[in-house]
Amino acid sequence: MTASDDPRHRFEELWDTQHAAVLAYALRRTDPDTARDVVAEAFTAAWRRIDDVPEQARLWMLGLARGALSNIRRADRRRAALAEQIATTVARDGSVESLGLAEAIRDLSDRDAEALLLVAWDGLSHAEAARVVGCTTATFTVRVHRARRRLAALLGRPTTTPVVPEGSE
Amino acid sequence: MTDPTQLLAARNPVSEDTLRDRGAAPEGVRMRDEIMARNPRVARPQRRRVHIGGIIGGAAAVGAAALVGALFVMTGPQDEPPPSGAIPEGGWGMEATVRVEPSPGGLSLEDASERAAAIIEARGESRGMDNVQADVLAPGFVRVTVPWAQFESQFAPLLLGSPRVAIYDLDRVTLANSATDPARALRVLRGRPGTARSGEWYAISGSQLVAGPLSAPTGGRRLWAWVEARSGVVAARARSGTSFRVLRDTPVADSIDITSIEESTGRIRAVLGRSVVASRPALVVSEPFAIGYGPSIVASGRSSSRPVATANFALGGGRRVPEWAISVGGLDAVLQQASVRGIGTPPQRGGRRIPTPKRLRLVVRTGLDPLDAPGAFREGSVRLVASGSGGFRAWEFETTTARLVASAGGNVFAYGMCALGPTAPVIEKCFGAAAFVFGPVAPGVRTVIVSGSDGTRVARMRPRNGWFSATIPAAQTGGGVEVVALDASGAEIGRR
Structure with a gap:
């Protein structure tokens, strides 16, 4: 058995290369204690399925982390909604702009907040984010566009200028 | 204008780089080793044996799922739409349930429904109906809420198919050119002899819809032309100046997909799904969103290569293609209105109720383009x-499918310059006979300021009976006239 065939070796490699990404993903969405639980649960799932790790391991791991976070949230109904959690994080610096942004984020759905976060904080392309949430790129693109527009509306400014001929009245 | 995603990105609480060493720290290594020690791995699944019971059970499950699906279809939204989740903004409007049927072999029902909802909202925005809300009720069904809508026909522009790209060979299909023969070009545009009258009218422009008031230089004077919807021709306006071409509507190729778009400010480069041979100059017309009735074209450009495989489009006036449209592309599905119902009661507009003027009735009965007023005159509705x-006089009235305004001044009787709503009813703008601009305003509007197309103030007035009206000097006519509504404190609350 070569090193690359050894499941333990592959898991250690996965841990070394993906731990920071998974921990960052979790810390952006929850408190440090819960983030630790998310990391543990995501890597436990990865260990159980070490034979299934795809080439794009990062997206797969973020998908597992997302599932782990969802499980934890479902198990603890007292936990604040994701959008609320994000809003709290955003408002941390206390600036007027941040407080306004946080206020707007509170009114987003969790799905909208998650779509925006995958792009803005996790730095994923639409195609990558779509793999994490398990939908097509087109669907995710629509989702993030609508989320962005809703956030812009909540902030009181549009994101795009309509493409429309003038003088159509 | 700041993208809210950038605001969010600037507040990223965690940098991945700062966590690089955490996995290799003692606590990290301990967690890693515990995971391996305490949890069994799942072996790669073997090929399953087939059991007859499993097949029967599976078939039963599929049958049950099909039954549930059938029940949904039988009792679902197309028969009795679920009640609205909320009263639309403004307190009244309409709600429709739309059925989505993806093209065979195309998108899944779920994806097509999501995409349809997004496209419907985008179309609403592009028509100034920016409070249109579209939500997926269930795979294959989208609920559309349009505040301030009164008629089913007001949904029609939202439910058009999704057009793509057409390519015209300018050398072969130019019927007239306003730069060399403006009078002939206008005759062609107006559908006078020599122009086909059936089919769809296309209006292309980087900045102006041609199927509306059009000014063009004719022998040193500006001609005010009301161009009616006629067909068989394409009016292609030059990027600068007032010249335009009128083309025979025979594209070299149409229905070409755009596979990708790169956009920078005011410019987009589109890669076409298939290349087309056309002599230069070719006109490439894109309709990312159907605006209005029929294919209204919002961008045009010349081919950048031969054969045409890419197209460079110029978008004037700071316009942008919404980001989602770049990667989403067309709808690739058929939308059908399954049901529609009104919500709330529209408020009465101002003005004095009068008997129907004979001439107005005659115009409505005989002279209307069915796209503008597809319906019968509603007696007793004239104000x-x-x-x-x-x-100058202006009347508001209803047909069974639209709320319209007609006006007369001097010897001119103009009709259909304004189909009202569904838009935010703070202030609306209509152009009437004898160079009048007028429109309804909301009760909170105390002052209306009218500015000409060159930005100079034309009039400042107090609305009467919920309407304003002003004369526009001849030199100020055109699409650039702007009206601003102010409240009692002098603050702007609406602009058209």
Whole structure:
């Protein structure tokens, strides 16, 4: 058995290369204690399925982390909604702009907040984010566009200028 | 204008780089080793044996799922739409349930429904109906709420198919050119002899819809032309100046997909799904979103290569293609209105109720383009809403499918310059006979300021009976006239 065939070796490699990404993903969405639980649960799932790790391991791991976070949230109904959690994080610096942004984020759905976060904080392309949430790129693109527009509306400014001929009245 | 995603990105609480060493720290290594020690791995699944019971059970499950699906279809939204989740903004409007049927072999029902909802909202925005809300009720069904809508016909522009790209060979299909023969070009545009009258009218422009008031230089004077919807021709306006071409509507190729778009400010480069041979100059027309009735074209450009495989489009006036449209592409599905219902009661507009003027009735009965007023005159609906110098008068009235305004001034009787709503009813703008601009305003509007197309103030007035009206000097006519509504404190609350 070569090193690359050894499941333990592959898991250690996965841990070394993906731990920071998974921990960052979790810390952006929850408190440090819960983030630790998310990391543990995501890597436990990865260990159980070490034979299934795809080439794009990062997206797969973020998908597992997302599932782990969802499980934890479902198990603890007292936990604040994701959008609320994000809003709290955003408002941390206390600036007027941040407080306004946080206020707007509170009114987003969790799905909208998650779509925006995958792009803005996790730095994923639409195609990558779509793999994490398990939908097509087109669907995710629509989702993030609508989320962005809703956030812009909540902030009181549009994101795009309509493409429309003038003088159509 | 700041993208809210950038605001969010600037507040990223965690940098991945700062966590690089955490996995290799003692606590990290301990967690890693515990995971391996305490949890069994799942072996790669073997090929399953087939059991007859499993097949029967599976078939039963599929049958049950099909039954549930059938029940949904039988009792679902197309028969009795679920009640609205909320009263639309403004307190009244309409709600429709739309059925989505993806093209065979195309998108899944779920994806097509999501995409349809997004496209419907985008179309609403592009028509100034920016409070249109579209939500996926279930795979294959989208609920559309349009505040301030009164008629089913007001949904029609939202439910068009999704057009793509057409390519015209300018050398072969130019019927007239306003730079060399403006009078002939206008005759062609107006559908006078020599122009086909059936089919769809196309209007292309980087900045102006041609199927509306059009000014063009004719022998040193500007001609005010009301171009009616005719067909068989394409009016292609030059990027600068007032010249335009009128083309025979025979594209070299159409229905070409755009596979990708790169956009920078005011410019987009589109890669076409298939290349087309056309002599230069070729006109490439894109309709990312159907605006209005029929294919309204919002961008045009020349081919950048031969054969045409890419197209460079110029978007004037700071316009942008919404980001989602770049990667989403067309709808690739058929939308059908399954049901529609009104919500709330529209408020009565101002003005004086009057008997139907004979001439107005005649015009409605005989002279209307069915796209503008597809319906019968609604008796008793006529209100005289504005009057002014030179015998100017304006009437608001309803057909069974639209709320419209007609106006007359001097010897001119103009019709259909304004189909009202569904838009935010703070202020609306209509152009009438004898160079009048007028429209309804919301109760909170105390002052209306009218500015000409060159930005100079034309009039400042107090609305009467819920309407304003002003005369526009001849030199100020055109699409650039702007009206601003102010409240009692002098703050702007609406602009058209």
